[in-house]
Amino acid sequence: MKKAFLVLLIIFSFQFGFSQTIQEKIAKQTCDCLNKKTEITEEIYASCLSTSMTDVVLSDTDIKVRESINTVEGIQNLLESSNTELKKTCDKVPKIELESKMSPFYSESKNEQAQNSYIIAKDFMRDQNYKLAIESLHMALKKDPKFVLALDDIAMCYRQLNDYDNAIKYYKKSLDIYPQGDFALMNIGVVYSLKTDYKTAITYYEKLIKYDPNNAEGYFGAGKSNFALNNDEKALDQIFKAHRIYTTDKSDYIKDTETIMGAIYQKMKKENKEDVFRKIATENNIAIE
Structure with missing residues (x-):
């Protein structure tokens, strides 16, 4: 992830x-x-x-x-x-x-003290001093509890320190304020994946897809998580969708989807499900040579 x-x-x-x-x-x-x-x-x-x-x-x-x-x-x-x-x-x-769509949420705090604390936190983050950044972000959030930028960044800092539970806590606080937040939706999915809680990760990736049907990363994350759960057909469908978007956009991440498609194919081949693989490919307008 x-x-x-x-x-x-x-x-x-x-x-x-x-x-x-x-x-x-x-x-x-x-x-x-x-x-x-x-x-x-x-x-x-x-x-x-x-x-x-x-x-x-x-x-x-x-x-x-x-x-x-x-x-x-x-x-x-x-x-x-x-x-x-x-x-x-x-x-x-x-x-x-x-x-x-993020502009009302991803903006500076109207509280001057909160914004000043956030600016200090950014300096600490640039220096990768995440513990001090967290202290400054807590000060910012004390003055402005609905400061989405600070909530997302404090979650990221906790993730950098491998404190996944606190990362999830603050991503959820961010999503309570801004449910369509791409940053929080993607990264809370990543954190749940790191905790190997793939089922919960999928719920967030699917929300990301719901809000942004053209978001290849939502499909990619959901596909990888479903593959980890042995939901091979669902995983393949989602990886194909991510692959189509990457292909249209001429993204370098085509290689990543091709790697996972290859792994799924090898598994389904061993299970004599090559026809199923080709069927899902056809449904997604993916040409299999």
């Missing part, structure tokens, strides 16, 4: 201050993605942009870019600046104003 966690951090964890070069790369890749679509909805537009953000950061060689991936705060600035660049350079941009 390391890959799934990394992706959620990359998509939702940009810091302020990236260069225009990064934004230009994201805009170009997003435009290429949009050009492949016959119809562009707000959901497709957002999916192309988030996938492009992931790919650009993964391929960037600047160590400062990777080091800065530790919170979700920067997503709004990057979305806005990339959206502005898209409008300048891409003819395929529809007359849709990109509105982040």
Whole structure:
């Protein structure tokens, strides 16, 4: 599940201050993605942009870019600046104003003391001093208990310290406030998987899929968890769905889904279920050579 966690951090964890070069790369890749679509909805537009953000950061060689991936705060600035660049350079941009569903929740606290404590916590997080970060985040939450950014980050800090129970506790608090929070839904699924509680992990991955049917990571996480539970047919269907989205988006994570598909195939082959494998592949428009 390391890959799934990394992706959620990359998509939702940009810091302020990236260069225009990064934004230009994201805009170009997003435009290429949009050009492949016959119809562009707000959901497709957002999916192309988030996938492009992931790919650009993964391929960037600047160590400062990777080091800065530790919170979700920067997503709004990057979305806005990339959206502005898209409008300048891409003819395929529809007359849709990109509105982040997270904006009312993933924003600074209106409580000045809470926000100041959060800023201090971010510094500790950058230094990987998670214990002191947690202390500062607790101070922030004492002043603003509904501060979603602080709730998500304190959960992440606990996860870094392998304190999975507290990580789950704070992800749940975040989801109580913002049930559609992609960051919390994905990462609470990761934590439950680390605890080998795959059934519970699946419930959160499926919620992520419900809120965002184009989220490949939701299908990927659910598929891996079902495979761990020997729910091979369900796992295969979900991995195929993740694979289709990755293929459409030309994502490097195609290799990950291919690896799992191969493992499922080998298991089903031993059980004389090759026909079932091919049937599920056909249902998902996956060509098997």
